Amino acid sequence: MESNPPLPAPNDLAATWAFLENGIDQIMNRLEEGLSYKRYMDLYTGIYNYCTSSRMNPGFASEPLAGPGSNLNNNRGANLMGSDLYQNLQRYLERHLFTIRENSTQYMDENLLRYYTRHWEKYTTASSYVHHVFRYLNRHWVKREIDEGRKTVYDVYTLTLVSWREHMFKHVERHVMTAVLKLIERQRNGETVETGLVKSVVESFVALGLDDADSSKSTLDVYKDHFERPFVEASEVYYKKESEKFVSENSVTDYMKKAETRLSEEENRVKMYLHTSTNKPLITTCEAVLVKNHTDIMWDEFQNLLNMDKLDDLHRMYSLLSRIPEGLDPLRTRFEEHVRKAGLSAIEKIADQGGETMEPKTYVDALLEVHRKYNDMVTTAFRGEAGFVASLDKACREFVNRNNVCKSSTSKSPELLARFCDSLLRKSAKNPEEGDLEDVLNNIMTVFKYVEDKDVFQKFYSKMLAKRLVNGTSASEDAESSMISKLKEACGFEYTSKLQRMFTDMGLSKDLNDQFKDRFSTDAGDQQVDFSVLVLGTASWPLQPSTTNFIIPEEVEKTFHKFKMFYQNKHSGRKLNWLFHLSKGELKTNYLKASKTTYTFQVSTYQMGILLQYNKDTTYTFEELSQSTDLNAEVLSGQLGILVKAKVLLLSNGAVGEPGSRYDLHMDFKSKKVRIQLNVPVKSEQKVEVEETHKTVEEDRKLLMQAAIVRIMKTRKTMKHVALVNEVISQLSNRFKPKIPDIKKCIDVLLEKEYLERVEGQKDMFSYVA
Template sequence: MMAASSSRLPASHDVNATWEVLGPGIDQIMTRLREGMNNADYMKLYTLAYNHCTSSRMGSGSSDLGSLGGSVGSKSGANLVGAELYNCLIQYFQSHLADVRKGAEGLAEEPLLKYYGAEWDRYTTGAQYVNRLLAYLNRHWVKREKDEGRKHVYTVYILALVQWKEHMFKHVQNKGRLVNALLRQIERQRNGEVIESSLVKNVVDSLVSLGLDEADTNRQNLDVYKHEFEKPFLEATELYYQAESDAFVAQNSVTDYMKKAEARIKEEEDRVELYLHSTTRAKLVNCCDNTLVRRHAGILWDEFQTLLDLEKADDLYRIYTLMSRIVEGLEPLRQKFEAHVKRVGLAAVEKVAAGGGGGDGAADAGPGATATATAAAAMEPNAYVGALLDAHRTNLDTVNASFRGEAGFLAALDKACRDFVNRNKATGASTSKSPELLAKHADALLKKSNRTTAEASLEDALSDVMVVFKYIEDKDVFQKFYSKMLAKRLVNFASASDDAEANMISRLKEACGYEYTTKLQRMFTDMGLSKELNDSFREAMAKTHDKAELDVDFYALVLANGFWPLQAPTTDFSIPTELLPTYERFQRYYAAKHSGRKLTWLWQLSKNEVKANYLAQKYQFGTSTFQTAVLLQFNQTDALTADELRTATGLNDATLKPVLAMLAKAKVLLHEADSDTYTLNTSFKSKKIRVNLNLPVKAEQKAESTEVMKTVDEDRRLLLQATIVRIMKARKQLRHANLIQEVVAQVSARFQPKVPDVKKAIDQLIDKEYLERVEGQKDMYSYLA
């Protein structure tokens, strides 16, 4: 209840009389708030304060403030009253806090925090009520003083905080007593003890509240919190974790330490949410990163390779997340990962090379060129590509699962894959072997004879081809081999699916651009046009010839020269009389339909089906046209010499010998080693009714690879020259080093050019007078229009 019993209010201008009533009321609010105060008494106090502040008398208006905690001195003037009341309030707070301060004497650790926190709560709650009680003092006298630039004048609540800071906090905090008690509680919690987190939070929040901006008391700062608490807190945190981490590392494994560090960092982040100010988070996290991660980065980097070898996905993710916390943490991991991927890829290829027929000889031969050539020759394309894909897939899974697809690790994976895909046990120093093997693998997938890949999974298999293709440096080599093999599949009607072929071309076009696949797409166009041409030819012949005349089932592919990687025949050829009428009819039909066009017949690529009527069993022989020409000669006689066959067919020795050798090997013709005569085998037998005699010759395959590489070299030479001319035409003049750099950059999407080759192309263009050296500047070239 109110201490003043008189119902009559004192004179409004008499500050002493006013404070005699107002002072005890304020003291009750500040010290005995729980006892309560009825509304009438509260309004009496409010009215008393209001009347005093609105009274006007000479010499009580404008005022100055002395030093912090001092009283207000009056100046002459007729204005609002408030300085004396403000001074009384200051004196009350100081007196009150002196009593509060006595209660903290002799206290330390948790008891000190409990006392400080309880008194802070009571003091600030009471100050808020007093602030409302003296609202008119705030709105008028305090506002007027602040507007006139008076320093150290505050609203009542802020004044209460200023007084607490000066007359309570500074005394309790003397020699760090209060903050040390806080740090001790936090250390106990770090040691696993249960503490009263709300107590710590209450005291820390009080330090935040005491951060008052002297220039603008409406704005808080964190000076008290930062200087008195945050700085020693971070120092204590660093010392604590230095000692703990050093001791833990000395007695435990690196993986256990990573778990410990991970848990400690999480605890500290949670600690911010429990009782620290949010601005401390970044500093605390940085402190933990330096102490728990950076100080022990060396052992973490060293452990990384072991985790990779053991495929410890969880621990790899753990080390990744820890090392990503420091700027320099991930790069050493990326470098180790790149070396690991390269090592795994090379080992996978070497294992396949050693396991495949002939691979053991390569492995035993040592690191020389002979061993590499043997391994490359023995390498089966599907196994080779499978080994590359397995190495890539395993490490990509690691990047996605353990490194969360981080760009740096993906780049390291790509760099390592590019290295081992192009240079390994199978390829040796040549970068053309990998694209050749990949093209052969794609060829096997897209052939009708592919029984291992289901139609549903062919899409995935082609995606895998593109994974390896991405890393191929000499994409022009792949293009040449793929183009050659596609041509064979189309010419021999051996494609498993037109949709799959179109799908693959679409993928290549997306990866390398329209120009890369122009010829491939034109091949499909020619196949469609050929079908239309053959249909119209059959219809035309059916109208003008008897059925008996059309005794040969005939289909011709008419392919545009320049788009198909096909070579003209290297031998003369006499068309057998049995095929000649059909040949001539088609020639006349095509000439009439397309005047001015000339047909070049690629007999070496043509194939036939021949019925064997001379045997009891009616076999059908699948033959090349050259084999057909040889066999048809035996319609007149059962035995012929090589010379007679050469004369009859017109074939040269280089072509005829492999044909006769294949027919003799299949025992369709009989040939004695010391004889030049070939005899028709009238006792020929086979388990199959359809016998394929048109088998590839290994020597021809090897020569074909050599021929492809010759065309690659020629195309590269022309591409380099065209690129140089294009650059110089745009630049007019360019220095040697800059020209080399631009040429390499522009053609690297197709292949990795060698600097000597670029220099040679420049010299050739100078000889052709496309370029010239600028006089007086040896390293400067000028374009000649």
């Protein structure tokens, strides 16, 4: 059974301290034997009795004994009597720690760490018990001393930590840190070590960080000064030596793997047993030694990795260099140049076919292939980092607008892109499925994003859309709408407003035709003519007027005049301009006596006008056909050439288009097809149309530049020449890239028209004329 010594007299300091020291010694050295609640309460009561002793307070009657949790209000005695006990406790802790310190001298390295951490854990556990035993002293005497500004007085638990710091830590910390650094170095060298020892040392260093100004607060000063600083310095030395040796003996890619592993290990080391605040200084130091000191060799290796498409190594290099300031800048520059060269090379390979005859699909696919490859690289290797995305965009903009195919004109890319759109959206057996078509249209928009001359694309696209709608060759109305929506999203409402108006006109024309047919369906003699008209707004449709006169064949003349009257009655004041060169029809053959087959000729209106003449006779001269159709010589020659080539007409005299040449109806015409397409474009007309489109673009650009200049000057009132030019370029760059000489010409035009004037006495300054 435990033998508890009797409580000492309340006013006997020597007896009281001897009683307390015996108990404290048991807590500090033999806590594992156990401390009964009775023993604990006796120690607490001994302190209470001494602090409230009436020897120092004559006439003061002691209150009944209370436990550690009681609220004792009378503390006059405690305020006077606590000093002796506090000082005795201080001296005891000093003696106790001296013994521990002396015994530590026989240990080194890992054994020293075991000794230090074992005694630290035992000491701090015992200290918390002692703190509770002295709870009455803490609440009263200690509190009053602290309130009065005594910097050398602490609550008992803090006193135990201060004592450890003064009488143990300061004497052994260098030996402890030497042992810790050796242990960590062994772990870095691949050995398995007891990491719990380092964790306990770290916890003790952190716990000893007490604020001298306010003992109730803790700081990391001890940990920072005595652990973190030497640890980070040792890490720097270790990795500097290791990295330099490794680089000299291994490849750059192997070094990057090593550096990546080491950085990961250090980040895990912080999580395992260091204080979280060490992460930044440690990793920053390691990044400087492992990455920054070796940037040159990584930058030099980057081009080789690009050439060989080493995505894993590229990502590793990106991850390492992204850790240091400006580490990625040279990579972005080299990546941009590499992609630009790859794009130019890809176009050069297919440019042998010649820019003029380049197949749009081949061209667009080549552009997309390069973009797809390097966009995937940016996504996977560079994690979609904004700087690499910008480098990719710059490179793509260069090779899309300035390549071998675009030598003659930067407008070639948007033209070919528009032609590729046309081939996809026009009815064809080669058209992709609806889901695949949407993907292809999205790919087209990827290229479109990089096209500088978006106005050129718009012109060609609108002309081709007009042809698809007029000729009824659109593959899908949904696909047409989808493409226009994509263009609208990319360039805004104004860019696609005319395109959307075309579809509106098509719907109105259908309603108009239905009304016309309902109105005249009962008229006799009209059943042989299936007549349909598209009424299209001049402002929205890019359709050129006919370049020749034309006499409407009498077979359709009656219906033609009926529609004119019907439309004028419905819309008085509107004028219809007939575009016969865009019209078409079908004719059935009734003249082939030897053949039982009836053929259907799909013809242009001009071809219809020529062939219907052969209802009256079987042979005509060039001059006779010119007179009966009123077509000019150039157009008539082109149409006759197609009919002669198809052997519908036979040339019996002279050459096609020559004066005096004669054209006979081929009475023995035969074909494997029942429906023969004769309405094919004349190549010379196609070339002229392309030239006219480019010419229209140039004219439109002049107007756009003038409008932009007026708009800017109206807002700013006065402006310097250079500032005005830059503002015009900025405002129009989403449509096309204005050339400075063209802007200057537009400014001169506006000066002549007196929209602007030069400011007197100020060089290159313009003002707006209201």
